[in-house]
Amino acid sequence: MTGRIHRAAERGFAPWKNGGGETAEVICHPAGAGFEDFQWRISTAKVGGSGPFSVFPGIDRVLTVLEGGAMLLRFEDGSVIETDPGSGPHPFDGGLACEAELPGTGLLDLNLMVRAPLRGVVLQPGEAVAGAAVLGAYLFAREDRAEVGLGRYDLVELDGAPEAVPAGCLLILILEE
Template identity: 55%
Template sequence: MSGIIRRACDRQFRPWKNGGGETAEILCHPENAGFDAFQWRISTARVASSGPFSVFPGVDRVLTVLEGGAMTLHLPGGQMVLQPGSDPFAFSGDLPCHADLHDTALLDLNVMVRRPLAARVTPAASYQDPAPTCLMRCVFALEPVAGLARHDLRELPDAPFVPQPGTLIIEIFSP
């Protein structure tokens, strides 16, 4: 499997304005775009305390808890409990969202796309068909696998690939 590898050990975490955690950007398009200009963005975040999520009008999010404790996301119309091993959870960045940590801090994977783009994050065991009109496909390692350390990300070329157990497939596409 070829493609550029974005190593977890090279990530630099930056604190949030509200002090509740810190984020490390993995990939952003266009490169170096700010929060008002990105088309899509993949990052990891260390969530240290309960609090509100930033609202991103026109942006959809997919959140996956990678390690640590659990959290409950409170959104208009319901709530969702996320913890390590939970399926990735997609929701609108337009909506106000509050996270309550259950006990300990956690690390999550956050994929954000500006509409009309869409994102899909799929555990390898559930992956079947590539997203149509895929603009970017990546593999995120949940554990060491196929030349990747834990939490490394590999950009995949347009060639066919075989999903490896212990990974997430991230796809950014035009619906």
């Protein structure tokens, strides 16, 4: 690994405004930016029950369920995303009103939020890394990866995008449009 490691054990969760869950920021750019002025943000969230998602106009989001139950995301435009720990990353427009429905237990998810003109992608093992201009590359460990110094849900900053996504990890890329 090439850069700073953001350890899962060092994250603190804060409650959502609507009380439906908790969030923990992993990394944000620029550092210390709030919801009104970040360029991109990576976080994890504990979703405890059904309810509305916060609306973020001008923000593209990618959500990946890491553990727990399934979740249905119902958007104001009529689209629906069905997600669970095995379904992979799901991009969506953060400016659309969205209602989450948890048919079973709560869950933990990974969130990438990116403000235009930047773009963000989350890749799984087996997916190719695009040839776009990469501004930032981050490896998120979905499982313990002791051989590379990462524990479960740790994130490491990379010096560039690897050619392939390692097993048990997600690759988060911040791209120039």
